[in-house]
Amino acid sequence: MTININNLTFKAIIGLLDFERITEQKVLVDCQIEYEYSSNFINYAVVAELIEAEIKSEKFQLIEEALLHLEKKIHVKFPNISILELKITKPDILNNCTVSVGNKAIFKGS
Secondary structure, eight states: OOEEEEEEEEEEEEEEHHHHSSSOOEEEEEEEEEOOSSOOOOOHHHHHHHHHHHHHHHHHOHHHHHHHHHHHHHHHHHHEEEEEEEEEEEEEEEETTTEEEEEEETTTOO
């Protein structure tokens, strides 16, 4: 099975620049989860809530740190995930483009 969560949108403190440490900015998160469905399903609403809560509470400086942190948190909560792809986008940080960082984790033995 594959779950897709696209354009999860909220405001959070994330970034290195001085103003990013003070003012929340718009953040978009895309998440793709592959897992073997049996009697254990993955509640996508819980995944979305976890992503938003973790990014808001941790106030990451680097998107890369946020991705690795989320990867661990999601996999601990849902160990039946075999592949987890995450992408965090900061759509308003640069005037002439949208900036994103993504990661794909493959969990062996899931």
